[in-house]
Amino acid sequence: MAQKAPHKSRNGVVIVIAAMMLFSMFFGAGNLIIPPITGVESGENFLPAILGFISTGVLLPVLAVIAVAITGNDVQDLARRGGRIFGLVFPILAYLSIGAFYALPRTATVSFSSAATPIFGWHSTWAAAGFSAAFFIVAFLMSLNPNGLADKLGKYLTPALLLLLVLLIVLGIFTIDHQTGSAVDDYASHPAATGFVNGYLTMDSIAALAFGILVVSALRYKGLPTGPKLVRGVGLSAIVAGIFLAVIYLGLGYIGNFIPHGAEYSDGAALLAAAANQTMGMPGGIVFGLIVVLACLSTAVGLLGATSEFFNKLVPSVSYRAWLVIFCLISFAVSTTGLETVLAIAAPIVGFLYPPAITLILLTLIEPLIRRRLQWTFVFALTIASIWAALMTLESLNVGASVISPLIGWSPGHSQDLGWFVPTFVAAIVGVIVDLTGGAKKGVPLGGESVADAEVRTGAVSQSRADTL
Template sequence: MSNSSTTSVRGHEGSILVASMMLFSMFFGAGNLIFPAMLGSQAGTNFWPAVLGFVSTGVILPALAVIAIAITGKDMRALTLRGGRVFGVLFPVLVYLSIGAFFALPRTASVTYSTVVTANFESDSFLSRAVFSAVFFVVAVALSIDPRGIVDRLGKYITPLLLVLLVAMIVLSFFKLGEGEVIPSETYAENPFATGFVEGYLTMDSLAGLAFGIIVLSAFKHKGLKSGPALVKGVSIAAVLACVLLGLVYVGLGAIGHRVEGGQDYSDGAVLLAQSAQLIMGPAGIFVFGLIMFLACMGTAVGLLGSAAEFFNALLPGVSYRAWVILFSLIGFAVSTMSLEQVLAVTGPLIGALYPSAITLIFLTFIEPMLRRKLHYTFTIALAVSMLWAVLMLLAQLMPADNIFEHSISWSPLHAEQMGWIVPTLVAALIGYILDLTTRRKRAVPLGGETQKEAQARMLDLA
């Protein structure tokens, strides 16, 4: 990269640090607390391969997702247009709706309520849940209503307090809890890395990375960091710092679940951590854990509201950013008063079905600059196959056992580990690349509105 881009980044070290803290806060929600602890308790002596699998999809992929958005210089739609016009609109809309207003956003309020109110006051009426959710979303709207202030509000205030509490709880656990060397549960007995890899899906952070990238880009642009290699470098540093923090916290939370006595008897990670906090800190532990959960969920809620509002405002400029924030908060409030088990039954499989295309998109975005060639068929064919395979996997899960969809895809390697889409997608990408090498296209497919000449220049800068 040029010296000018390096100088530009050096002038924004403070902004990069605050942005990394903001990203951590947005990524670190309810699932990010619960899943590592449950993994640690269930993996037993297979803890390290399981946690490394979890980190692959829960840490590395989210960082790559944010950087991929920075490479486009715009938003998720500029990236997904590489798969064609239909994919370019349908995929990001499904991502923002499934991880936003219809699942992850209402879950932030519901989980906070269960941890803070139900656990401490033994109250679980519809009225108390509705009142709590209303207050929760009023605060979230106040923090996200101005997109220019999201970075500072999360990065300077919420994240530091959240990290202090998490570090205190993790460090004290090594003095208060035992060793926890137990036999792995059935799920983690045979292939702990693959199981941890798939469990990392449940954090939804790879999809969230594609969604949150727009906020990071907007924040840096407001701070004066212009598009190009300097912007990519600044966003990349922030993403890596945030995800290193995530990885360390995941290992620490996993260690708590791994070391707590009788950890495999718990079916709920929130209960496991709440009781672990009480063992570690005494009566104050429940309050501390409730505050951790509130800060974690609020940061994620603000990130989801802000990123979804920015995306839909760009997609439909006639509706203002603030109107989208209010609309999504109202939807999130309404869903949060319902049974999340019912919502999860619908959105859970959908989120899993979005992951193959998201991973394919992220990796192809990084491979393209290395090849110094604009890829068209590689993107379209690989993304089409990844999406088709994900739909077949979804239909196979939803139908009774031994169905036609299961038979049509069960031959693929890693199918039992829910990663059967990988080999077909690799083959499709190879076929597409051969076509890109042997076919000359008269008209370049636009990448975020670039001409072919501009795209080639950008890829040479990034390579």
């Protein structure tokens, strides 16, 4: 018997709930700390800087979710479009970057800076190490059942954090003295491009490629029929979540832009903790810090579960629990180096991942418009984007810079870390020509798999996620 389509009003409720779920998946530690620092460093160039930041921190993740909805594929299947090597290396690096190499350690360091330091006055390395150890022990225990307590916490903590952030932003605008400083470094000469590149550090676009299929499956299990209605539902959920993110980013960035002596704060977490104390007093600052800790803990549980499931699937001989232990230990070790060090370690990895990630997202969205399966377009463009990104990363680390700089320095936007775009665009055009003249078949589903097929493949994990809506 055919499944009855849900009423439109029910569809609307499901989409709004899915949007909140997506917001909670996106909004983690980096979403708190990076916008205020962007506001501080951009000074009088705040507007172009924050708009550039929103381009990669909001618009690109929304497009990534829509791309996943159109294809019904997860990050592994999408990455295979770039060839066997890219299809293996990119997902591994993506999960490591949203896991133990960056996003996971950041949850502990932001929690320490937001709560332990302002509430208890702890600053020492030993205090940070002890806090991180306790944080990851709790995260490990919660990750043993990632769809239980963590999901319940997320349902209540996300709205509470959202309300507190809005309260902080509104109170900050009307109560804190406004002292905008001067733009520094690249924000003085290229604010929009610098904001664009710094938006990479939220890691939301990579996370969207990794987790977008869960939103697709959740809406499908809640009654939205496979096809255009499901794609529209996922798209609307992503847009609503993106609007929430954009408003919060603007507000947090604005606080950083006008808070007195903003450049004196060590990081965005310390700045927001100070702003909470100034606007809501010590009790408000304590509540804000505790909610940030719990929100980061919930995020850590989700990331631990996702990365451990991925690597357990990749290497079945190592159990899920063993991967949990491995990633907790690595995350603890990295987190003890401090927030600034975590960001410094992550920057080269993130800088390498984003050019091919952006290329993969845009090509996935463009392919339906051409109505052909773009086999060589993906291979050519993703290969060039990856090679160019690797060379840019090596140059930024001063590894072979004397040889690399003449090779890639000619490309437009090179000084703003956007030099990969023109070569990748040319490679994509060449690939399109080859695909259009090489007899590519029409009507082949993107990635060779429909949304319905993806539902069968991801059903076990997706059903448990859908039950949390």
